[in-house]
Amino acid sequence: MKYQNQEKFVERIDAVFLPVRNLEESIKWYQEIFSFDLRWKNERMCGLFIATNCGFHLVETQDFKPITTYTPFNYVVKDVEKTREKLLEKGVVVSQLRTGEPKRFDITDLNGNMISIIQL
Numbered sequence: 001m002k003y004q005n006q007e008k009f010v011e012r013i014d015a016v017f018l019p020v021r022n023l024e025e026s027i028k029w030y031q032e033i034f035s036f037d038l039r040w041k042n043e044r045m046c047g048l049f050i051a052t053n054c055g056f057h058l059v060e061t062q063d064f065k066p067i068t069t070y071t072p073f074n075y076v077v078k079d080v081e082k083t084r085e086k087l088l089e090k091g092v093v094v095s096q097l098r099t100g101e102p103k104r105f106d107i108t109d110l111n112g113n114m115i116s117i118i119q120l
Helices: 023-034 080-089
Strands: 015-020 037-041 045-051 054-060 074-077 103-108 114-119
Touching: 015 023, 023 037, 023 045, 023 054, 080 103, 080 114
Parallel strands: 015 054, 074 114
Antiparallel strands: 037 045, 045 054, 103 114
16 A cells, blocks of 8 residues: 655665674674674674675674564575575574475574575
């Protein structure tokens, strides 16, 4: 449903913030597993580079609870089967490939957070 006579003023989502138990360990894990470059870091959070205009941030929280009941975002890949095999080789916890479109599976990061990997 499109709202008439209203000006769109939001351009895009700038960043996703994922809660983590330990920032330093999480930075290392995401760099080793996905080769994400560190853009910036402060005492509590960091920004990792995935692609232009795609902010991915890790935030250390004192009352950390992993996101285990849904996936808060998806990583898009060119070949979901190849990516799944590569992650398995690196010891990442992955689900079975899911049926339907898009092709996808879930992973669990070192903090217990669920993330979906999809092929578009």
